[in-house]
Amino acid sequence: MRQIGLPPLVGFLAAGFLFSATGAEATPLLDELADAGVLLLLFAVGLKLRLQNLFRIEVWGTALLHLAVMAIITGTTLHLLADLPWSVAMILGVALGFSSTVLAAKMLEFRRELRSFHGRVAIGILIVQDLIAVGLLATMGGASPSPWALLVLLALPLMRPILSWLLDQIGHDELLVLFGAVMAIGAGGWLFHLVGLSHELGALALGAVLAEHKRAQELSNAIWSLKEFLLIGFFLSIGLSGLPTVETLLLALVVTALLPIKAILFFFLLLGFGLRARTSYLAALGLASYSEFGLIIAAVATESGLIDAQWLVFAALIVALSFAIGAPLNRYAHHLFEGLEKRLERLERKQRHPDDSPISFGSAEMAVIGMGRAGTGAYDYLRDQGHNVVGIDNDPAKIESHRAEGRKVVFGDLEDPLLSDSVAGGRLRTIMITVPDAEAKRLAARQLRRRGYDGLLSATYKHPDERDSIFESGYDLTYNYFAEAGTGFAASTLEAVESEQLN
Structure with missing residues (x-):
């Protein structure tokens, strides 16, 4: 894939579908490895996160407005084309309104832009979406947060001095990698899952707790190779979710065709909050994908009897298609903007955002x-x-x-x-x-x-x-x-x- 200018993850997705065509299925071990890779990625994102970014109006305002509009558009499309009841269509519409944290974080990390202004805005929007997804899963019959969940969340700031002290005592080699894995998969993933919270959110939160530490960047670098290796399992597992029927494939192509609307809506919302055309464009392009949370929500809805099992394959297919489209576009995001720069800049508001001046x-x-x-x-x-x-x-x-x-x-x-x-x-x-x-x-x-x-x-x-x-x-x-x-x-x-x- 590198030889033709595409990121490796597109090749891993294609390999997953090829394996699926031969009758291969994802194994529990592959699923566990894939899950560990996602947790390490989100932990690494958390290490670069500043929580104050979540409280900016351009972050939560864009996240809420975009999700509401896209849920209506996508839900209506599914209702009309697949003859789904409105309740089911809107559940899937909300699920497909989310953007992929994995793809966006992976591409921002690849371009070393996680801490750029548009990177911080995009990650902030994704976190708000993830919090909404946790609530949606609970209302659909997924694991509801236990009474201990609030205590775990309140304890996070108190954990900072202890975890910071531990990080100070650890060396620079294998122990540092082990510390990162334990924090992401154990303290973040397993502990949050134990109290009914999203383990993805837990890994992100544990990373954020250590974000201010002087060794945060060193820790992120230490777990890089392990994270990249385990993420291969994640992209393979999406392709191995199964092969669609012709009807499911056609519907998936129609829903995938809504991605430009998703990106354009993000772009104009961010412009409306005073961001420049370039910032809005790069953030919107990074968020123009369907989320792995769509798979989770489809799985929970299937287990609850709300939808048929074919919708799980549908969710896997559109996530894979959006990854295959979004990855190369994000790879050449800056080159693409050069050709659009003059036209997009004419759409900017006169009043600039203070961080974008x-x-x-x-x-x-x-x-x-x-x-x-x-x-x-x-x-x-x-x-x-x-x-x-x-x-x-x-x-x-x-x-x-x-x-x-x-x-x-x-x-x-x-x-x-x-x-x-x-x-x-x-x-x-x-x-x-x-x-x-x-x-x-x-x-x-x-x-x-x-x-x-x-x-x-x-x-x-x-x-x-x-x-x-x-x-x-x-x-x-x-x-x-x-x-x-x-x-x-x-x-x-x-x-x-x-x-x-x-x-």
């Missing part, structure tokens, strides 16, 4: 974009040499940390045209880019040069095959910090040796 760099003449370890080192060196430098990052928590340490750091998204416009109209003459995503660096260079920036543009790169394409996109200088780190290490060692010999 133009960027000011003050009197700075040099900028470092991406304030991780490499970016911070570059910033400190330039500042110590007397240069007027500004740091730029898309992670609000990281920005706060840098500001507390006396650095001048502002919010900015490398792939956002707003950043390029702000640079073109400012005093910056040198820009150093240290973000790891090669495609983001290439896109940023094209945008900066197109908008008239003619200053020095330099970037780091990891892999040798990235160097030429980075140069071709408009950079004046590239730097492989893995290779140069070795050079610097050797130079420092030789300097120490020569100093000893002189003494």
Whole structure:
């Protein structure tokens, strides 16, 4: 799939349907592994979550209005085409109004945009939807929350000091991975399920409890490989849910055709709350899918006798179709926006959201974009040499940390045209880019040069095959910090040796 530009998850979905066509079925072990992968993914999302984002009107307002409208549209479609009773059609309509937390989180994580503004808005909307889904499952005959559920929720803030202390005591290798797995699958998944709450919500909540910890990013990186491996089981299991009848397939195609309406509605709602066209577009595209909660709700409705078993296959099929469509679209989201930018920007409101406003760099003449370890080192060196430098990052928590340490750091998204416009109209003459995503660096260079920036543009790169394409996109200088780190290490060692010999 990578060879034709599609994410691997599309291949895993296709493999699942191929296995299903041969008569294979999902095993309990595969289902357990798939569930564990989802819990680890949501735990990783929680590690990047700021709970205050949920209380923004653009988050809960968009989530509630969108769900209500899409439930009516989808429910009416199912009632008319499948001759379902209104009660059943509306249950499925609400279920299909949800967006996939797994797909959205996976694609945002893939593009390293979980903490960008549109990423935070999208994840906030998904969490509100998940909370509604938990209530819906309880009313349909799913596991109702026990009286202990409220106690577990109230205990979450009290758990932070204990869990933070444990994380401080753990090393950097296997124990850190084990800690993450236990938190996601055990403390989050199993404990929440025990008291009748969604175990997906539990994993997300446990991650959020640790989001402010200084090792949150390290923990997220540690569980990455395990999470990616287990998620293969999730995408395979969707394809293995069964093969549809011709009638079910046709109906699934019709309902899948509603995805553009779902995306457009998200886009205009977010625009209505004052977000820019780009922010609204990226968030809407990430949310334009059908949710794995649709599978869960269909399963509970089937067990309760509300609908026939064929609707479980229907739910699996439309989730798979929406993933297969949404994954490649999200992969090329920024490229697609370039072609639509002028037309979509004309739809923006004049009054901007305060978090989505133009960027000011003050009197700075040099900028470092991406304030991780490499970016911070570059910033400190330039500042110590007397240069007027500004740091730029898309992670609000990281920005706060840098500001507390006396650095001048502002919010900015490398792939956002707003950043390029702000640079073109400012005093910056040198820009150093240290973000790891090669495609983001290439896109940023094209945008900066197109908008008239003619200053020095330099970037780091990891892999040798990235160097030429980075140069071709408009950079004046590239730097492989893995290779140069070795050079610097050797130079420092030789300097120490020569100093000893002189003494």
